[in-house]
Amino acid sequence: MSDLLIFLAIFLSLTVGWLIGRYQGIFQVRHHSDSNLPSKYFKGLNYLINEQPDQAIHHFITLLEDDSESVELQLVLAKLFRKQGELDRAITVHQRLLARPDLSEEMRQKVHVELAQDYYSGGLHDRAEQLLLEANQHESGEAVQALLFTIWEEQKEWLQIIEMAKRFKSLPSSLAIRVVGACCEMSEAKPSESYSYLNLAEKYHAESVMLHFSFAQTHLREGHPRKALKRLKRLIMLDQSMTPVALPLLKRCFQEKGLWLTSYKEVLEDWYQVNPSISVVAELVSLIQKQDGKDAALIFLTEYLKIRPSIPGLVQLVDLHLKSEQEHDQATIKMFRNLCSQIIEERSKFQCQKCGYQSSRLYWQCPNCRKWESIRPVFGLEAE
Numbered sequence: 001m002s003d004l005l006i007f008l009a010i011f012l013s014l015t016v017g018w019l020i021g022r023y024q025g026i027f028q029v030r031h032h033s034d035s036n037l038p039s040k041y042f043k044g045l046n047y048l049i050n051e052q053p054d055q056a057i058h059h060f061i062t063l064l065e066d067d068s069e070s071v072e073l074q075l076v077l078a079k080l081f082r083k084q085g086e087l088d089r090a091i092t093v094h095q096r097l098l099a100r101p102d103l104s105e106e107m108r109q110k111v112h113v114e115l116a117q118d119y120y121s122g123g124l125h126d127r128a129e130q131l132l133l134e135a136n137q138h139e140s141g142e143a144v145q146a147l148l149f150t151i152w153e154e155q156k157e158w159l160q161i162i163e164m165a166k167r168f169k170s171l172p173s174s175l176a177i178r179v180v181g182a183c184c185e186m187s188e189a190k191p192s193e194s195y196s197y198l199n200l201a202e203k204y205h206a207e208s209v210m211l212h213f214s215f216a217q218t219h220l221r222e223g224h225p226r227k228a229l230k231r232l233k234r235l236i237m238l239d240q241s242m243t244p245v246a247l248p249l250l251k252r253c254f255q256e257k258g259l260w261l262t263s264y265k266e267v268l269e270d271w272y273q274v275n276p277s278i279s280v281v282a283e284l285v286s287l288i289q290k291q292d293g294k295d296a297a298l299i300f301l302t303e304y305l306k307i308r309p310s311i312p313g314l315v316q317l318v319d320l321h322l323k324s325e326q327e328h329d330q331a332t333i334k335m336f337r338n339l340c341s342q343i344i345e346e347r348s349k350f351q352c353q354k355c356g357y358q359s360s361r362l363y364w365q366c367p368n369c370r371k372w373e374s375i376r377p378v379f380g381l382e383a384e
């Protein structure tokens with residue numbers, strides 16, 4: 001017998017007991033209510049005493065159905081059932097609520113979403129989608145759209161999300177970021193229509209890091225490195241922790257512009273000021289080496305490592321030294337270097353800020369908690 005069932009049965013018995021007390025108060029004034037209620041209540045208690053929580057819950061819920069003010073309470077109960085995987089119970093409570101003629105429109109909408117959530121949790125995605133689309137025709141609430149988006153994201157139906165968004169001039173931020181996600185996915189899937197998707201996304205959420213990244217990618221693909229550079233600078237202004245992610249695109253901007261060394265170094269130095277991540281430092285070190293020689297690069301890197309020690313930084317330091325060491329010393333140094341590289345290879349480079357999910361590559365939508373733009377580079381000894 002599950003502890004939850006016993007807990008729920010006791011909780012319900014207390015609630016129904018309280019309702020009866022309230023009714024009897026009203027009864028004295030209005031001559032209202034079902035005078036059989038106390039005896040029905042005792043029947044439920046009897047189930048509980050006889051260790052039959054299933055029957056007790058069923059019985060108490062039936063009693064609650066007669067009470068017009070218990071709708072919220074039934075919704076909470078059904079949610080508890082769903083969380084415990086008791087989907088049939090949750091669905092029954094919701095269907096019975098929908099059958100009530102006295103249910104307000106606002107509450108009906110709420111129950112629809114909850115019932116759709118039951119179907120969704122049970123893997124009946126089509127049924128959930130159908131129900132939500134019907135509910136959405138009458139009144140489009142945020143909860144309805146949020147669950148529809150979840151279903152479409154799972155099925156990678158990005159166009160459905162975009163079409164729904166087009167019906168609104170603006171969306172709450174929790175939905176807007178998901179529209180941006182859908183647009184970026186479409187931009188990648190259909191490069192010839194990238195700009196139209198990205199421009200649309202910008203109307204809903206212009207501050208999205210993912211959007212600026214996609215714009216930069218598209219500009220580079222279309223041969224506009226200057227525009228790409230603008231987007232990358234904006235991206236770093238919005239989120240300094242993204243320098244390691246933006247760096248490969250930044251490099252391409254300058255390679256394709258032909259302004260290789262000087263301007264590139266300026267931007268790198270700016271990024272170094274806002275976030276001295278090891279990826280940026282590594283790029284700076286190799287530029288310093290090209291411009292001012294190995295000794296200048298060594299001094300720069302050594303000073304950096306004193307302040308921010310990291311294994312990737314150490315590997316670079318070893319690499320610089322390797323170039324000048326005598327051959328007989330190199331074997332030991334190489335072994336040390338390879339060991340460090342192995343540590344770096346095996347680490348997680350990215351982590352979700354919402355659920356802690358770790359990965360070696362960047363996902364704009366967390367594969368674990370499905371949040372958009374929640375994954376960021378990891379900083380620390382073994383990482384950036």
Ligand SMILES: [Zn+2]
Pocket residue numbers: 352353354355356357366367368369370371374
């Ligand atoms: Zn996550």
